[in-house]
Every structure is written in structure tokens, then in C-alpha cells.
Amino acid sequence: MSKAHELRDLSITELSARLKDEAEALQKLKFSKSVTGQLENPARITNHRREVARLRTIINEKNSAE
Template identity: 65%
Template sequence: MKAHELRDLSMNELNARLEDEVKALQKLRFTKSVTGQLENPARMRHARKEIARIKTVMKEQVSAE
């Protein structure tokens, strides 16, 4: 999801998306540690960037209030 799309979401929706992304990243890390490989290794990078993007938008909204 793009940053401008995230800015349209409420704080509760952002928190929910952040939780989902963190859980997805944890699942990917666990899978990688157990099997030693992933189907799509770029998915971990994408998840980390999405988490950072969500946190940035959340911080913008908090500082704007």
C-alpha cells in the first residue's frame, strides 16, 4: 500500500495493518529459520518496508494533532 493511501486510514486501521504486517514478518522469519529458505525472499524486505511506512504515517498523524 502506498503512503498516500495509508494517510487516508484512521489510527485504528493503521494499528490493525501494523499488527498484520508484524505477524506476517514473524511468520516469514520462522519459516526461514525452520526450512532454511523461502519461496519469495523479497517478501521479507517488502514486509519490513511496509512496517516502516505504516509507522512513519502514524508518527505524522500524531505530530499533526
């Protein structure tokens, strides 16, 4: 997990790439949960959701600042 101040140093393209990776990881976790009915560590879904939200927030901040 990354801290917000570390993410703010990245460019929008880097942030978008990380957002895509996080969203894919979240989707895979949700899919495996729906197939098997359980996960080894269900808190990982929450962590990925928060990271996606953090990335989207920083991208929106950078876009509105321009």
C-alpha cells in the same frame, strides 16, 4: 503493498490494525526461514519490512500532527 498517500487517508486505529497484521506476517516469514533455511520468495521479507516502516512513519506523522 499500499502506497503512502492511500494509507494517509486511513484512521490511526485502522493503521494500527494493518501494522499488527504486517508485523505478524513478517514474524511468520522470519520463523519459517529460520526453520527451513530458505523461502520461496525471500523478497517478501523486505516488502513486509518496508510496509511496517511505512505504517509506523504514517502513524508517527498523524500522532505528531495532533
